[in-house]
Amino acid sequence: MSNPLISARGLTKKFGDFTAVNGIDFDVFKGDSFGFLGPNGAGKSTAMRIIGATSQRTSGSVSILGKDPEINGPQIRAHLGVVPQQDNLDMQLSVVENLYIYGRYFGLPRKFVKNKIEELLTFAQLEEKRDTKVEALSGGMKRRLTIARALVSEPEILILDEPTTGLDPQARHILWDRLFRLKEQGVTLLITTHFMDEAEQLCDRLIVMDKGSIMAEGSPASLIKDYSTKEVLELRFGSDRNQSMADSLRSMCDRTEELPDRFLMYTDDGEALLEKIYAADFHPKTSLVRRSSLEDVFLRLTGRTLIE
Amino acid sequence: MFIPMAVAIADARAGKRGERVYSGRVPQLLERGFIAFKSSTYMIVLSGFLEPVLYLLSFGYGIGKLLPIISVDGENIKYVAFIAPALLATSAMNGAIYDSTMNVFFKLNHDRIYHGMLATSMGPLDVALGEIGWALIRGFAYACAFMAVMAPLGLIISPWGLLAIPAAVLIAFGFASCGMAVTSYMKSFQQLELVNIFLLPMFLFSGSFYPLSVFPQWLQFIINLFPLSHAIHLVRGLCLGHIDFALLGHAFYFVVMIIIGLIFTTKRLNALFMK
Ligand SMILES: Nc1ncnc2c1ncn2[C@@H]1O[C@H](COP(=O)(O)OP(=O)(O)O)[C@@H](O)[C@H]1O
Numbered sequence: 001m002s003n004p005l006i007s008a009r010g011l012t013k014k015f016g017d018f019t020a021v022n023g024i025d026f027d028v029f030k031g032d033s034f035g036f037l038g039p040n041g042a043g044k045s046t047a048m049r050i051i052g053a054t055s056q057r058t059s060g061s062v063s064i065l066g067k068d069p070e071i072n073g074p075q076i077r078a079h080l081g082v083v084p085q086q087d088n089l090d091m092q093l094s095v096v097e098n099l100y101i102y103g104r105y106f107g108l109p110r111k112f113v114k115n116k117i118e119e120l121l122t123f124a125q126l127e128e129k130r131d132t133k134v135e136a137l138s139g140g141m142k143r144r145l146t147i148a149r150a151l152v153s154e155p156e157i158l159i160l161d162e163p164t165t166g167l168d169p170q171a172r173h174i175l176w177d178r179l180f181r182l183k184e185q186g187v188t189l190l191i192t193t194h195f196m197d198e199a200e201q202l203c204d205r206l207i208v209m210d211k212g213s214i215m216a217e218g219s220p221a222s223l224i225k226d227y228s229t230k231e232v233l234e235l236r237f238g239s240d241r242n243q244s245m246a247d248s249l250r251s252m253c254d255r256t257e258e259l260p261d262r263f264l265m266y267t268d269d270g271e272a273l274l275e276k277i278y279a280a281d282f283h284p285k286t287s288l289v290r291r292s293s294l295e296d297v298f299l300r301l302t303g304r305t306l307i308e
Numbered sequence: 309m310f311i312p313m314a315v316a317i318a319d320a321r322a323g324k325r326g327e328r329v330y331s332g333r334v335p336q337l338l339e340r341g342f343i344a345f346k347s348s349t350y351m352i353v354l355s356g357f358l359e360p361v362l363y364l365l366s367f368g369y370g371i372g373k374l375l376p377i378i379s380v381d382g383e384n385i386k387y388v389a390f391i392a393p394a395l396l397a398t399s400a401m402n403g404a405i406y407d408s409t410m411n412v413f414f415k416l417n418h419d420r421i422y423h424g425m426l427a428t429s430m431g432p433l434d435v436a437l438g439e440i441g442w443a444l445i446r447g448f449a450y451a452c453a454f455m456a457v458m459a460p461l462g463l464i465i466s467p468w469g470l471l472a473i474p475a476a477v478l479i480a481f482g483f484a485s486c487g488m489a490v491t492s493y494m495k496s497f498q499q500l501e502l503v504n505i506f507l508l509p510m511f512l513f514s515g516s517f518y519p520l521s522v523f524p525q526w527l528q529f530i531i532n533l534f535p536l537s538h539a540i541h542l543v544r545g546l547c548l549g550h551i552d553f554a555l556l557g558h559a560f561y562f563v564v565m566i567i568i569g570l571i572f573t574t575k576r577l578n579a580l581f582m583k
């Protein structure tokens with residue numbers, strides 16, 4: 001196997017006494033689409049900033065293209081495109097001006113940047129907004145512009161910190177489509193998210209993070225296979241009765257989870273289990289059989305849901 | 309193998325002095341300043357110029373009516389010619405302080421513009437020098453504009469007065485580099501207000517509107533520990549043609565300020581930009 005593009009060992013970041021990232025190890029290979037899945041506060045953004053060479057680690061080692069971000073910061077950042085969690089577009093400038101000046105920050109010649117801008121405007125579907133001040137763009141447009149901006153230097157590695165948080169479903173799908181195209185072009189993607197569907201859609205491999213630590217690692221399919229059953233039966237009895245029903249149902253399958261609003265039963269055959277439940281004279285208000293997802297993996301690993 | 313141009317550019321700097329924090333991108337940051345300036349609110353730009361002019365009109369021609377000529381060190385000069393250089397020095401200070409404190413703090417914590425800049429192959433020292441450089445360009449422009457008002461009013465008595473422009477830039481440099489250093493320690497806008505609490509008495513007591521000699525010796529000594537009185541002496545000496553070695557001393561004060569400010573700013577860059 002070739003050398004990893006990015007490699008971290010025992011990576012730790014403390015803010016005062018608080019440990020935000022707690023000794024994590026991972027390797028990202030060329031062309032990977034690598035995910036960090038975890039709830040708010042898991043330490044994903046902190047880890048991304050360290051990889052992006054804009055934050056100093058407390059201990060452990062990080063190597064990006066064989067270099068240490070604390071020593072070769074500018075050289076490493078020349079390889080990266082960064083889409084931070086919080087947009088930091090230049091509000092005083094227009095769409096094209098944002099793309100232009102960002103290319104210039106990399107030291108690129110004016111002519112090179114001007115040619116690149118046209119391609120990026122098309123990619124981000126912002127041709128008609130080219131002279132609009134950034135302030136006037138919608139959230140989805142700002143996000144697309146931030147991604148386009150990150151591509152102005154033709155990076156081999158694109159770091160995306162929660163690329164679709166706060167966007168409506170349509171804007172999310174447009175963004176996912178753009179990211180797929182980049183992946184097809186061989187760009188290595190690092191994506192953090194607290195949406196399990198996003199992780200399933202975009203990532204070949206991911207780590208599940210919670211409270212600064214890695215809970216599990218693998219492809220979405222293998223994580224689901226290792227940590228969950230094929231199917232999940234979701235039952236609702238009404239909020240006051242979920243608890244008492246749960247006590248009587250727990251013995252009917254290997255694993256169950258009680259959430260405030262519903263009761264989850266893990267099984268390989270949801271329909272069969274549901275029939276057994278009706279046969280035993282239980283009458284849930286609603287029932288749903290679905291395939292296991294990364295949400296279930298997270299629940300299994302931490303006892304909590306991804307989005308509280 | 310395909311090597312992106314951005315990578316080739318960054319790699320070409322390998323081994324150069326300060327390569328961890330500096331990539332030689334100050335011109336690009338000034339370019340940003342000009343692009344943003346083109347579309348900025350002209351009122352803010354204009355007010356930076358108007359403030360000293362309004363002081364000049366109200367104090368110079370108001371008090372100047374009651375007190376047309378004052379005597380300084382045995383020499384009689386027009387009151388308005390006495391205060392005009394002080395206003396030039398003060399406006400150089402105010403502009404540089406605003407750019408390096410409020411402006412930097414806002415871009416850092418509110419707009420997060422620096423976070424975007426530092427995700428590129430630039431370093432924090434590029435950003436700091438770019439901001440200071442931009443403050444100097446503005447200071448230079450304001451000084452030229454104010455001189456253009458002073459000259460036709462006959463307020464620049466000596467040809468040495470032309471040197472007041474570079475002097476104003478030197479003063480702006482000193483205040484900008486120290487302002488940036490101070491900002492690196494500030495955690496909130498409230499703390500930044502402390503800067504203003506410090507500036508106002510300095511402005512009122514540094515000899516803008518009357519000679520320092522009205523104060524007792526001990527107070528003059530204290531006032532001279534602070535930078536603004538040196539700025540005023542320097543610009544006033546040049547405009548009035550009072551050329552002596554003391555002027556070099558006043559200029560030297562600002563050279564020291566620039567050096568100390570830059571040392572602290574550079575030291576604090578990581579705290580400022582790279583948490
Ligand atoms: N600059 C900082 N100073 C202090 N605490 C921080 C700082 N940045 C992040 N944290 C803390 O570290 C933890 C992880 O934050 P973050 O990496 O942003 O998580 P995530 O991106 O997974 O939501 C949070 O508890 C957050 O409050």
Ligand SMILES: [Mg+2]
Nearest residue numbers: 044045046085
């Ligand atoms: Mg985050």
